[in-house]
Amino acid sequence: MTAWRVGGGIAKVASTVRARGTLFAQxxxxxxxxxxxxxxxLATNVALAWLLAPALLGTMLLINTLRTGGELLSDVxxxxxxxxxxxxxxxxxxxxxxxxxxVRGLVLFVIALALTVPLAALYDDPQLRVLLPISxxxxxxxxxxxxxxxxxxxxxxxxxxxxxDLAVSVASLVIHIVFALLSPTIWALVGGLLLGxxxxxxxxxxxxxxxxxxxxxxxxxxxxxxxxxxxxxxASLVYFLAMNFDRLYFADAIPFAVLGIYGIARTFxxxxxxxxxxMGNMLIFPKISASEERGFALRARIAPLRWPVLxxxxxxxxxxxxxxxxxxxxxxxxxxxxxxxFLTILLVGTWFAILGALADAMVMGxxxxxSVATSNIVKLAVIAGTLPMFLPxxxxxxxxxxxxxGEAARYAVLVWRKHALGLAFFRQDLAATMLFLVFALFCxxxxxxxxxxxxxxxWVAQAGTAHV
Numbered sequence: 001m002t003a004w005r006v007g008g009g010i011a012k013v014a015s016t017v018r019a020r021g022t023l024f025a026q027x028x029x030x031x032x033x034x035x036x037x038x039x040x041x042l043a044t045n046v047a048l049a050w051l052l053a054p055a056l057l058g059t060m061l062l063i064n065t066l067r068t069g070g071e072l073l074s075d076v077x078x079x080x081x082x083x084x085x086x087x088x089x090x091x092x093x094x095x096x097x098x099x100x101x102x103v104r105g106l107v108l109f110v111i112a113l114a115l116t117v118p119l120a121a122l123y124d125d126p127q128l129r130v131l132l133p134i135s136x137x138x139x140x141x142x143x144x145x146x147x148x149x150x151x152x153x154x155x156x157x158x159x160x161x162x163x164x165d166l167a168v169s170v171a172s173l174v175i176h177i178v179f180a181l182l183s184p185t186i187w188a189l190v191g192g193l194l195l196g197x198x199x200x201x202x203x204x205x206x207x208x209x210x211x212x213x214x215x216x217x218x219x220x221x222x223x224x225x226x227x228x229x230x231x232x233x234x235a236s237l238v239y240f241l242a243m244n245f246d247r248l249y250f251a252d253a254i255p256f257a258v259l260g261i262y263g264i265a266r267t268f269x270x271x272x273x274x275x276x277x278x279m280g281n282m283l284i285f286p287k288i289s290a291s292e293e294r295g296f297a298l299r300a301r302i303a304p305l306r307w308p309v310l311x312x313x314x315x316x317x318x319x320x321x322x323x324x325x326x327x328x329x330x331x332x333x334x335x336x337x338x339x340x341x342f343l344t345i346l347l348v349g350t351w352f353a354i355l356g357a358l359a360d361a362m363v364m365g366x367x368x369x370x371s372v373a374t375s376n377i378v379k380l381a382v383i384a385g386t387l388p389m390f391l392p393x394x395x396x397x398x399x400x401x402x403x404x405x406g407e408a409a410r411y412a413v414l415v416w417r418k419h420a421l422g423l424a425f426f427r428q429d430l431a432a433t434m435l436f437l438v439f440a441l442f443c444x445x446x447x448x449x450x451x452x453x454x455x456x457x458x459w460v461a462q463a464g465t466a467h468v
Contacts, residue, residue, distance in 0.1 A: 035275075036166050036169075037165060037166055037169045040166070040169040040170055040172075040173050041169065043173060044172065044173045044176055044177075047173075047176075047177050047180070048176060048177075048180055048189070051177070051180040051181065051184055051188075052180055052184055052185075052188065052189070053184075060186065060189040060190075060193075062123065063128075063131060063132065063135050063190075064193075066119065066132070067135065067136075067138060067139075069240060070108050070111070070112065070139070071108075071139075077225070078097050078100055078101055078104070078147070078150075078225060079147070079149075079150045079153075080364060081097070081224065081225040082094075082097055082147060082150035082151065082154060083150055083153050083154045084364070085224055085225075087221065087224070088150070088151060088154055089151065089154075090221075091214075092216065092218040092220075092221055093218070093221040093224075094147060094151075094211075094213075095213065095214045095215070095216040095218070096216060096217055096218045096221035096222055096225065097147045097150070097221070097225065098146065098147050098213050098214075098215075099215050099216060099217055100217075100222070100225065101143050101144070101145065101147065102143045102144055102215070103143075104143060105139045105140050105141075105142060105143015105144065106139075106140060106143065108136070108139035108143075109136050109137065109139045109140050112132060112133065112135075112136035112139065113133055113136065115132075116128065116129055116132045116133055117129060119132060120132070127186070131186065131190060134190060134194075135190055135193065135194075137194055138193060138194055138197050141194065141197045141198050141201050142197055142200075142201060144201055145200065145201040145204045146201075146204040146205045146207065146208075146211070146213065148204060148205070148207040148208040148211055149161060149164075149204055149207060151208060152207060152208070160207065161207075164203065164204075164207060167203070168196070168199060168200045168203065171196065171199045172192065172196035172199070175192050175195050175196050175199070176188065176189070176192035176196070179191050179192045179195075180192075238373055238376040238377050238380060239372075239376050241380050242376045242377075242379045242380040242383065242406070242410075245380060245383050245384055245387070246266075246383060246387060246403060247263075247266075249384075249387050249388065250262060250387075253388075253391055253392075254391070254396065258338075258396070261335075261336050261338050261339045261342065262339070262342055262396075264328075264332070264336060264339045264343075265328075265339040265340075265342035265343035265346055266342075266346060268324075268343055269343060269346035269347055269349070269350050272317070272320065272347065272350050272354075273350050273353050273354065273357065276313070276353075276354045276357045276358065296422045298422075298423060299422060299423050299424075299425070302362075302423075302425075303425065303428065306358075306425060306428065307428055310358075310428060310429070310432040311432060311435065313354060313432075314351070314432045314433070314435045314436035314439070315435070315436075315439060317347060317350065317351055317354070317436060317440075318435075318436050318437075318439040318440035318443060319440075319443060320347055321344055321347045321348065321440045321444070322440060322443040322444045322447055322453065323447070323452075323453065324340055324343040324344045324347060325337075325340025325341060325343070325344060325453070325454075325458070325459075325462060326340070326452065326453050327340075327343075328340035328343060337462075338462070338465075340462060341397070341459065341462035341463055342396075342400060344459065345397065345400040345401060345403075345404065346400065346403065346404075348404050349400075349403050349404035349406075349407040349408075350407070351433065351436050352404070352407040352408045352410070352411045353407045353410075353411075355411045355414075355429055355433075356375065356407065356410050356411040356414055359375075359411065359414035359415070359417075359418055360372050360375075360414065362418060362423055363414065363417055363418065363421065363423075371413075371414060371417035372414075374413055374417070375410045375411075375413040375414045375417070376410065378409050378410055378412075378413045379406045379407065379409060379410035380406075382402070382405055382406040382409045382410075383402060383403060383406040385402075386399070386402025386403075386405060386406070387399050387402050387403070389402075390402050397463045415429070441456065444456055444459070
């Protein structure tokens with residue numbers, strides 16, 4: 001009996017080691033490809049900034065913001081349903097998902113046409129009457145993309161997805177630069193967007209071999225997708241508002257110069273968070289969806305894999321907090337120095353957002369998207385309540401701590417929901433949070449003693465000078 005127990009223990013340890021090795025390899029593909037895509041995107045932005053006038057980039061920023069809003073506000077959870085549903089590999093379910101994607105794209109295109117004149121009048125820009133309808137063709141093009149990507153995500157074939165995304169990013173870089181060289185006008189950006197999307201759509205049909213596509217709606221599949229997707233739609237709506245309320249409020253409450261500085265800090269903070277959101281969507285969500293275990297049994301399997309990832313993330317983010325202002329000072333001129341303290345505070349909120357992103361993937365994996373919507377409602381309520389209260393009374397630094405409070409409140413709701421599902425990791429999260437905070441304070445003061453940063457006193461001084 002003793003030998004049997006020892007043998008079973010060794011086998012369990014070996015299984016955990018193999019699982020960790022597989023997980024870290026998948027994390028490497030997801031994280032590495034994301035970093036590579038960000039480098040390509042940065043190269044694209046720099047090249048276009050050299051080739052095109054700033055006003056053109058500003059116009060395209062508005063178009064892309066409206067496009068992203070349309071996509072988020074019409075998200076019915078087709079991809080998430082395929083990853084979660086056990087019938088996703090069936091022909092009828094696959095064809096229904098593809099047909100719904102096409103219908104959604106056509107509906108978005110019609111809505112964009114209907115809103116063209118009001119939006120052009122709202123922004124007092126007549127050229128939008130031509131640009132918006134043509135740019136809206138992206139909804140039709142992307143709507144025809146194959147759902148094969150979601151099957152790869154369900155199967156955890158992250159390497160193929162990572163290589164595909166990177167190839168599309170490189171193709172988009174080449175297309176945009178060629179168009180900008182041939183025609184340094186707004187049409188270079190619009191044409192690059194449409195052709196780049198077309199490349200991605202066509203390429204999606206080569207992700208899986210032997211897969212055919214048919215226009216078909218199966219009632220049972222439609223019911224399953226819409227039942228799961230109704231909460232995705234609501235969650236996406238609230239997510240859009242929660243993620244953009246600060247931008248919308250600050251645009252009216254602070255000078256545009258300060259808003260631009262804040263935008264730089266927010267961009268870097270969002271980039272860090274997107275790594276973990278991508279990890280959750282590509283790895284955790286499909287893994288849990290495919291597992292037959294639930295509750296404490298699932299928690300016991302996840303805990304030893306989750307802990308080293310959490311510790312590594314806490315240490316890495318603590319270093320980012322330590323050197324955030326130094327990075328801003330090196331990368332930008334003195335006009336943007338306030339972005340350093342902004343970024344430092346936002347990265348503290350990013351830690352709670354990371355915990356929330358990991359929790360999102362888990363509750364989605366067990367088929368509880370309502371929890372995601374509820375947590376975003378709480379975050380939106382906290383931010384909408386604190387920013388207008390804090391900014392006029394105590395300044396922008398206090399307002400940013402309201403943003404941190406919003407992320408912490410969202411995470412607290414998800415902890416409550418995970419506890420009800422038997423999937424809470426409160427001790428792990430508490431230990432990692434303490435490590436993050438203590439390590440950040442230690443590294444900051446130690447780096448100050450070495451002359452690499454201004455130490456903890458530098459944070460206090462920067463906070464005192466960053467006023468609206």
